[in-house]
Amino acid sequence: MKLLQNELYKLFKTKKLYIFLLILVVMRIMAVYLYKAGTEFQTVIEVANAQSLPIAMKYDAVQFLVIFMGIYIADILTDEFKTGTVKLTLLRPIGRAQLLNSKFAAMAAFAVLLNLFLVLATYIVGLFAFGWGDSTVYHGVTYSVGDGLLLTAKVYAASFLPIIAFGMICIFVAAASKNMVTVVAVTFILFIVGEFLSALSVIPSVIRTCLIVNQLFFFSDYFVKNNHHFEITLSVVVNLSYITVFYLLTLVVFRKKDVLC
Amino acid sequence: MNSNLLLQTRNLTKSFGDRKIINRLNLHVMKGDIYGFLGRNGQGKTTAIRLVTGLIFPDSGDVIIDGHHLRNDFKNTISNVGAIVESPSFYGYLSGYDNLKLMANLIPGIKKDRIDEVLDMVRLNHRAKDKVKTYSLGMKQRLGIANALLSSPKLIILDEPTNGLDPQGMKEIKEMIVQLAAERNITFFISSHLLHEVEQICNRVGIIHSGTLLCEAEVEELTQKSKGKSLEDIYFDITGEGGDLA
Numbered sequence: 001m002k003l004l005q006n007e008l009y010k011l012f013k014t015k016k017l018y019i020f021l022l023i024l025v026v027m028r029i030m031a032v033y034l035y036k037a038g039t040e041f042q043t044v045i046e047v048a049n050a051q052s053l054p055i056a057m058k059y060d061a062v063q064f065l066v067i068f069m070g071i072y073i074a075d076i077l078t079d080e081f082k083t084g085t086v087k088l089t090l091l092r093p094i095g096r097a098q099l100l101n102s103k104f105a106a107m108a109a110f111a112v113l114l115n116l117f118l119v120l121a122t123y124i125v126g127l128f129a130f131g132w133g134d135s136t137v138y139h140g141v142t143y144s145v146g147d148g149l150l151l152t153a154k155v156y157a158a159s160f161l162p163i164i165a166f167g168m169i170c171i172f173v174a175a176a177s178k179n180m181v182t183v184v185a186v187t188f189i190l191f192i193v194g195e196f197l198s199a200l201s202v203i204p205s206v207i208r209t210c211l212i213v214n215q216l217f218f219f220s221d222y223f224v225k226n227n228h229h230f231e232i233t234l235s236v237v238v239n240l241s242y243i244t245v246f247y248l249l250t251l252v253v254f255r256k257k258d259v260l261c
Numbered sequence: 262m263n264s265n266l267l268l269q270t271r272n273l274t275k276s277f278g279d280r281k282i283i284n285r286l287n288l289h290v291m292k293g294d295i296y297g298f299l300g301r302n303g304q305g306k307t308t309a310i311r312l313v314t315g316l317i318f319p320d321s322g323d324v325i326i327d328g329h330h331l332r333n334d335f336k337n338t339i340s341n342v343g344a345i346v347e348s349p350s351f352y353g354y355l356s357g358y359d360n361l362k363l364m365a366n367l368i369p370g371i372k373k374d375r376i377d378e379v380l381d382m383v384r385l386n387h388r389a390k391d392k393v394k395t396y397s398l399g400m401k402q403r404l405g406i407a408n409a410l411l412s413s414p415k416l417i418i419l420d421e422p423t424n425g426l427d428p429q430g431m432k433e434i435k436e437m438i439v440q441l442a443a444e445r446n447i448t449f450f451i452s453s454h455l456l457h458e459v460e461q462i463c464n465r466v467g468i469i470h471s472g473t474l475l476c477e478a479e480v481e482e483l484t485q486k487s488k489g490k491s492l493e494d495i496y497f498d499i500t501g502e503g504g505d506l507a
Contacts, residue, residue, distance in 0.1 A: 002366045002367055003367070005366060006363045006366055006367070009359075009363065010352060010355070010363070013352075013354060013355055013359075014354060015354075083350055084346075084347065084348065084350030085350045085351065085352055087316060087346055087350055088350065088351070088360075088363070088364055088408070089364075089367065090315070090316060091314055091316075091339065091342070091343075091344050091346070092339065092364065092367040092368065092412075093335070093336035093337070093339050093340045093367075093369075094336075094367060095335065095336065256318065258311075258316070258317040258318070259311065259316035259317060260311070260317070261347065261350070
């Protein structure tokens, strides 16, 4: 817990976090601006009201979230090993597994923070641009205000699981890498290759479903309708497997990693 | 086991690839020592310190600090140690005080005013609230010593503590070490390639060459045995080398 406190303290003291948040806000403003400028076909906005905006735009920021996660994880792991600040912690009575757990918890907290901020910022931008509106519309279905808010909360909450699974893969890459650029590049390449593979129809759909990129984009969608029990179960197993396997692999690397800075 | 022994390594060995960096190292640091760990650059001093502090893992051998074995009792072993390894690394975007606050957070039962106390010991209070990235190397070294002192350790390990400092900075660090050893009863293990510096402040030395400990003795005993030769001459006699140590 103390280690996590330290990680969060450092997170809020770095400029990077505020730059990330600013980028997310600017993205939202740009999307709304495009819509208002008469180029709505370039946006994913279905209905111009604030309450429909976060759910309509939930996939819009995935690429950015993935890059931000890569940068943040590289910062708290690879860079700490490179610059030597990890020695500050490792020269205290702290086990390496404890340190890894704190990094994992910090990554999860970072993902939650970015997502919460994104929802809130989207509501606010939508409010200024279009007003609140009478109902939430998603995929052509109209929901009451209460149901719309609940659906948005459900979809964003569900999206945490694949984001954390992806973050765990990034942690493994970060623990095995020697510099930040490698981590961010590998993270991005993984994402691009995943997107490419998930579009290949020659690959059986059950395998494509298991790809982390597919999980990032579609897992939360299964919660919009009520008849996706198999997909939800499969996806939960897939995401938990990613987390477990990459956690154990990272632990092995982390426990043997020499601090040579 | 000698009850006065604070740090002991037993046949500590470490290789990187085919290259053996540390070869069956047997160090003995007594309570109250200011122990100078001497050797040219690249002879294995920093690697030995990394092994002693658990930052890297030995191929074989053991490290024992105050009766605790590093290999199977890391937390209790490292609780007795404060260290600066290679160079003092801190979060540059945080103040010196905030850096220490983060570290104090990891020390169970630490007193609230301990941070101010250690900053006072290293005479850094006046710049404690400034960001570390604005500190000079000497100030970072002092902050490193403050960090090492936080947990009131029995043993402080300093890797080339005066490296890169100007003469005034070197003098201040040396005075601080002697003062802390005398007043706070702290044992110091200091690696250095500066023979004159070691001769000035250390009571015992170990000389490492190509990863092997060639000699370990009291400075006084060494100089007496060699009929008043300086530590520099003794070093070159032992290692069979001549010229500049750096």
